[in-house]
Amino acid sequence: MNPYIVLGLLLMAVLAVGAWQQKKKAHLYEISWGHQIRKTLTSRSFLLQLGGFVAFVVVWELTVKTFSLPWFSRLPGPWECLLEWLSPDPDYGISIYTEDYYTHIIYSTYRATTAFVLATLLGVPMGLLMGWSRKFYDYSYPLVELIRPIPPLAWVPLAILILPGDEPAVIFVTFLVAFFVTALNTLLGVESIDESYFRAARCLGADKRRLLFDVVLPGAMPFIFTGLQISMGAAWFSLVAGEMIAAQYGLGFLIWDSYSLIQYPVIVIGMATLGVIGWVSSAAVRSVGRKLMAWRERELYGS
Amino acid sequence: MNTPEAACRASEGAMSIRDVGKIYDPEGVHVVALKNCSLEIAAGEFVAIVGPSGCGKSTLLNTIAGFDGLTSGEILLDGEPLATVDKDPSPGPDRVVVFQHGALFPWKTVLENVTYGPVAQGAMSEEAANKRAQEMLSRVGLNDIETSYPGQLSSGMQRRVEIIRALINNPKVLLLDEPFRAMDTVTKSASHQYLLELYDATGKTIFFITHDLEEAIFLADKVLVMTTRPGYIKKTLQVNLPRPRQYSMLASEEFLAMKAQLVEAVHEEAVKAFEAGEREMA
Ligand SMILES: Nc1ncnc2c1ncn2[C@@H]1O[C@H](COP(=O)(O)OP(=O)(O)OP(=O)(O)O)[C@@H](O)[C@H]1O
Ligand SMILES: [Mg+2]
Numbered sequence: 001m002n003p004y005i006v007l008g009l010l011l012m013a014v015l016a017v018g019a020w021q022q023k024k025k026a027h028l029y030e031i032s033w034g035h036q037i038r039k040t041l042t043s044r045s046f047l048l049q050l051g052g053f054v055a056f057v058v059v060w061e062l063t064v065k066t067f068s069l070p071w072f073s074r075l076p077g078p079w080e081c082l083l084e085w086l087s088p089d090p091d092y093g094i095s096i097y098t099e100d101y102y103t104h105i106i107y108s109t110y111r112a113t114t115a116f117v118l119a120t121l122l123g124v125p126m127g128l129l130m131g132w133s134r135k136f137y138d139y140s141y142p143l144v145e146l147i148r149p150i151p152p153l154a155w156v157p158l159a160i161l162i163l164p165g166d167e168p169a170v171i172f173v174t175f176l177v178a179f180f181v182t183a184l185n186t187l188l189g190v191e192s193i194d195e196s197y198f199r200a201a202r203c204l205g206a207d208k209r210r211l212l213f214d215v216v217l218p219g220a221m222p223f224i225f226t227g228l229q230i231s232m233g234a235a236w237f238s239l240v241a242g243e244m245i246a247a248q249y250g251l252g253f254l255i256w257d258s259y260s261l262i263q264y265p266v267i268v269i270g271m272a273t274l275g276v277i278g279w280v281s282s283a284a285v286r287s288v289g290r291k292l293m294a295w296r297e298r299e300l301y302g303s
Numbered sequence: 304m305n306t307p308e309a310a311c312r313a314s315e316g317a318m319s320i321r322d323v324g325k326i327y328d329p330e331g332v333h334v335v336a337l338k339n340c341s342l343e344i345a346a347g348e349f350v351a352i353v354g355p356s357g358c359g360k361s362t363l364l365n366t367i368a369g370f371d372g373l374t375s376g377e378i379l380l381d382g383e384p385l386a387t388v389d390k391d392p393s394p395g396p397d398r399v400v401v402f403q404h405g406a407l408f409p410w411k412t413v414l415e416n417v418t419y420g421p422v423a424q425g426a427m428s429e430e431a432a433n434k435r436a437q438e439m440l441s442r443v444g445l446n447d448i449e450t451s452y453p454g455q456l457s458s459g460m461q462r463r464v465e466i467i468r469a470l471i472n473n474p475k476v477l478l479l480d481e482p483f484r485a486m487d488t489v490t491k492s493a494s495h496q497y498l499l500e501l502y503d504a505t506g507k508t509i510f511f512i513t514h515d516l517e518e519a520i521f522l523a524d525k526v527l528v529m530t531t532r533p534g535y536i537k538k539t540l541q542v543n544l545p546r547p548r549q550y551s552m553l554a555s556e557e558f559l560a561m562k563a564q565l566v567e568a569v570h571e572e573a574v575k576a577f578e579a580g581e582r583e584m585a
Contacts, residue, residue, distance in 0.1 A: 194404075196402045199368070199370055199394065199402070199406065200402065200407075203394045203395070203399045203400050204419050204423055204424075204468070205395065205396045205420055205424035205472070206419075207423075210423055214408070214411075214423075218410035218411075294452075295409055295410045295454065296409070296454075
């Protein structure tokens, strides 16, 4: 398939998503799709978003290609990268038509997801427990505060020594960052709960267990989900760093490898892919959060 | 809400507060919030407490509710010791609190909020509690909001739901800490109306804290003025207005005379509080 056709299809998909979002908001009014798309295209915020994007690409093109500024001259231009990305027969072997491209994506996604899920399963209970029990808080908080500032990459050598092989090491490093973000945000969430909810629940006859499930957990939920979004971002962040050091596949590896092999457009493809995946994963966490916190949604936006 | 008339009035919910003292942070800053505070509340009586800001009204309510221990004296409920120096009270469904800023759980629907008490205590099955809650809500005209979340309701409705959430437990005493403070005048007077209706219908003992002197007289059988910190009861005003209370009473000679007495008593304390370097007055 011709890259231009792919590009056209992509643009149409973006437009459709945009129109669909608008349509969801405007479900009360009977508005046709055509009207909706026209409205989306001409809406102020869409134009601004598009403007920002175009400006970025133009600056890129100007600095790298048109004027070829000294520091930028070796970088690939936007057009070149895009064509390579969409090419059925890419010069450097990586495009949306190659199997390798998806292998890297799947490896990275698998690692990030594993780390994120583990971090959530362990981090949320840890945070709840810290907020729940004064004893546990005193016991663990200093330790957490001491370990947390250690940058993830500093863990790589130890992780490789302790764990069998590179694969668990990379996941571990990713997990660690996500874990601390999740645990501390959960703790913050518990601390943010108004004392009167605890009092009201106790007045009404709730025991300790009920307080945990009926007050602590739902009360901390908004912070937990903010934490999960950050933790998702942090997971990708340290994953890519980890992959650059110790991995055979993955987008981080791809970017670093392409640098060594002087295949510069592939670097940009890897980066852009990370951007898209990062955005999608954050959006996914957000939408799960919205589902779980219907009460908050209605409160914030009215019924 | 068992009988339309207050048949159950005066059967339970009598409280004796005897020489209660409360010192916050005894080793450190040593804030004496209550000192030799004594008062008697008859079963089914509606008592309002007024006093300058920071005089210890909430502290007194918190010791009755069981959120806080006391450092001297004792509190009896129907002759049974509720809180003493040795026995830290714990909160329970016999003394339910309605809070100033509202404490409906925002993550539960109105119906889930109202049924929370009976279900948590295991006093009712969920179906029974639902049925009872629906009954009570519809009696105060709130039957179509059961599946709403508190955040979708007006402050007046929220407070009404919260009072129903308390009453469904059939408490001996209802403790209200400035429940209508942040409301506009219209919502406030509507709130007075339904609180009085509920009071007339249930005959519960009510302990009501407020800054608003008119509100205190209009609602209560007895208005107690607290001194500035350390707080104790300085003056007791018996309100003999007939029930049900009518808005026309607000303009009566009797009402105005009572209000004048209260204004004077509270003002005196507020000046003292001000001179003692305290914060803003009542
Ligand atoms: N946990 C605490 N530790 C120390 N001092 C406290 C504590 N809680 C309350 N106080 C102090 O005790 C005094 C009485 O407080 P309280 O909240 O009972 O006053 P209040 O009469 O309810 O005031 P307001 O009208 O402002 O609600 C105040 O001076 C307050 O600063
Ligand atoms: Mg108070």
